[in-house]
Amino acid sequence: MKLQVFRVVVFLVAGVFFLTPLFAMFEFSTRGNTDTAPRTLHAWTTIFQTPDLTDAIVASLELAVITSLAMLVLLLPTMVWVRLRLPGLSRIVEFICLLPLTVPAIALVVGLRPIYVWININVTDSILALALAYVVLVLPYAYRSLDAGLGAIDLKTLSEAARSLGAGWFTVMWRVVVPNMSTAILNASLLSVALVLGEFTLANLLNFENMQVAIAYLGLAGDADTSIAVAVASLIFAFVLLMVITFIGQRRRPSLTAAGTDPEYLTVGQRA
Amino acid sequence: MSANAVETRARTGVEVRLEDLRKVYAGVAALDGLSLTIGQGELVALLGPSGCGKTTALRLLAGLEEPSDGRVVIGGQDVTNFGANKREIGMVFQAYSLFPHMTATQNVEFGLQLHKVDVNKRRKKAREMLDLVGLSAHANKYASQMSGGQQQRVALARALAIEPKVLLLDEPLSALDARVRARLRDEIRRVQLDVGITTLFVTHDQEEALAIADRVGVMNRGRLEQLGPPTAIYSRPATPFVAEFVGLTNRLEGNVHNGEVEVRGVRLPLVKPDTSDGPATALIRPEAVSLAADGEEATGPLSGTVISISFLGATSRVTVDLGDVVVLAQMPTAQASDHQAGSRVRLTLRPDPVLIARDEKTAAEA
Numbered sequence: 294m295k296l297q298v299f300r301v302v303v304f305l306v307a308g309v310f311f312l313t314p315l316f317a318m319f320e321f322s323t324r325g326n327t328d329t330a331p332r333t334l335h336a337w338t339t340i341f342q343t344p345d346l347t348d349a350i351v352a353s354l355e356l357a358v359i360t361s362l363a364m365l366v367l368l369l370p371t372m373v374w375v376r377l378r379l380p381g382l383s384r385i386v387e388f389i390c391l392l393p394l395t396v397p398a399i400a401l402v403v404g405l406r407p408i409y410v411w412i413n414i415n416v417t418d419s420i421l422a423l424a425l426a427y428v429v430l431v432l433p434y435a436y437r438s439l440d441a442g443l444g445a446i447d448l449k450t451l452s453e454a455a456r457s458l459g460a461g462w463f464t465v466m467w468r469v470v471v472p473n474m475s476t477a478i479l480n481a482s483l484l485s486v487a488l489v490l491g492e493f494t495l496a497n498l499l500n501f502e503n504m505q506v507a508i509a510y511l512g513l514a515g516d517a518d519t520s521i522a523v524a525v526a527s528l529i530f531a532f533v534l535l536m537v538i539t540f541i542g543q544r545r546r547p548s549l550t551a552a553g554t555d556p557e558y559l560t561v562g563q564r565a
Numbered sequence: 566m567s568a569n570a571v572e573t574r575a576r577t578g579v580e581v582r583l584e585d586l587r588k589v590y591a592g593v594a595a596l597d598g599l600s601l602t603i604g605q606g607e608l609v610a611l612l613g614p615s616g617c618g619k620t621t622a623l624r625l626l627a628g629l630e631e632p633s634d635g636r637v638v639i640g641g642q643d644v645t646n647f648g649a650n651k652r653e654i655g656m657v658f659q660a661y662s663l664f665p666h667m668t669a670t671q672n673v674e675f676g677l678q679l680h681k682v683d684v685n686k687r688r689k690k691a692r693e694m695l696d697l698v699g700l701s702a703h704a705n706k707y708a709s710q711m712s713g714g715q716q717q718r719v720a721l722a723r724a725l726a727i728e729p730k731v732l733l734l735d736e737p738l739s740a741l742d743a744r745v746r747a748r749l750r751d752e753i754r755r756v757q758l759d760v761g762i763t764t765l766f767v768t769h770d771q772e773e774a775l776a777i778a779d780r781v782g783v784m785n786r787g788r789l790e791q792l793g794p795p796t797a798i799y800s801r802p803a804t805p806f807v808a809e810f811v812g813l814t815n816r817l818e819g820n821v822h823n824g825e826v827e828v829r830g831v832r833l834p835l836v837k838p839d840t841s842d843g844p845a846t847a848l849i850r851p852e853a854v855s856l857a858a859d860g861e862e863a864t865g866p867l868s869g870t871v872i873s874i875s876f877l878g879a880t881s882r883v884t885v886d887l888g889d890v891v892v893l894a895q896m897p898t899a900q901a902s903d904h905q906a907g908s909r910v911r912l913t914l915r916p917d918p919v920l921i922a923r924d925e926k927t928a929a930e931a
Contacts, residue, residue, distance in 0.1 A: 447660055447661075450660040454663075457656040459676055472666040473664070
């Protein structure tokens, strides 16, 4: 009983802690121009009437998707291969993946700027080129999530079983590894999406206008209520995404009954 | 259910040949020139201690490792350079290997899907295979909802569903408890005989190997020490290693002379009569030793004191201290019950041919 009360209290405190700023931001974004003016959704409707802002939001969403996919395509097969075939390299791969955590954003920009100058001139000046830098940025978080997922399955046995049944490496990845790591993959993707949607420094210093940069410009231009409205919307989007991923993760897991506690265990070996 | 339910296309088994296979890891030979031929539909068990190379041999046959040297021939075709997915083998692993996100049926269908089998045939085949292993009632269960024994039976059904040329069993029973292990062992043998598939079974459990196999290969340090029927392996071990690894063995000091060995005043014939004369250690099975109660006055080199009597069911094992060496004797429990711990007994050695072990010191003396 005491434990239940404690749980409810913790849940309420955490709820207040997370929801109060969100509510305050929403309240601010719906204020009128004067103290006596009625509530208005003007800031929210303005989001869709400001082409620069919508462009930046779309660009950020595209970047989030591209970064997540690129991260998965790059990291997942690499980690699987290293685990199965080159376990001696696992420490080195881990070190490389975690390295971006230790490099300050400004140092990254200094290193990346010449590359982006070259890309802008010779390849494309699209903001989507930022995905290259973002893949590096999300590596540490994605690595940790995928590593935990790989550690939770018997990768060697499952892949060898699939191979012995006639599966090529692509089939092993697509039909065996990915379905059994769906939660870890979704978590890694969520972290990547959240990081990309909240990223400001790289985009700003490399002269790209993503959602965060656009929000900052709006604030500087005096349109604070619209910038706050976009910020609230992006937070709610991340929150909903997290809920969806949690829900999918639970649904994908078959109801677990530990071997040995299953009543059928008692009749093992008897022919049906 | 009957075995007839299973299609027997090409299931009469193919011959498998491992030709002078070698596998070297970081300069150490895990497999040192293994040559082995498994006949059509035969079940050969590779037996040996950890690190003897038996699992390496199986993995080389499966295509999960590449040999440093030698050839793998399945059904007359050299498959040494084929990947695991091209060798048409079925494999059951030591660790539970069912795909956790699939039901038992989906697991069995997986290989058939990869072999582009039509969906209706696939379903039918999966039902038949689950029926074959007695798990039709569990077709829609996930691995997490089944016991270890059930999972291994589904794994067997999955391996057989693709109608492989060879079945490989990599210690599939070692994670199970003793009761389930014994039942599943018999089940595997029944299914193997029903299907008639050539099978290589790897185990470190001698009881398992001797019970299930047509022939047993005993491996040590990457080499095959002896290959033969279970009875021959047990009763006529070719080397001291086989004698000591398979079953229990008494080591008694003796002297070889004229093709016989004299052990504590008893002359015994040799498995290899051409053994050179000199001191040697005779390897004698516990069941070749019998006891006679002689009371307190029992004396002589084969007289001793009963230390303990271990009840094993139909038989019992009696441990006797001869003063300088402890000897095991195995006999029907009714006979063993004539003796008690602490009583004096006289040993009799049955004149079976015995094997001789010589360490470097005794060999030099010889």
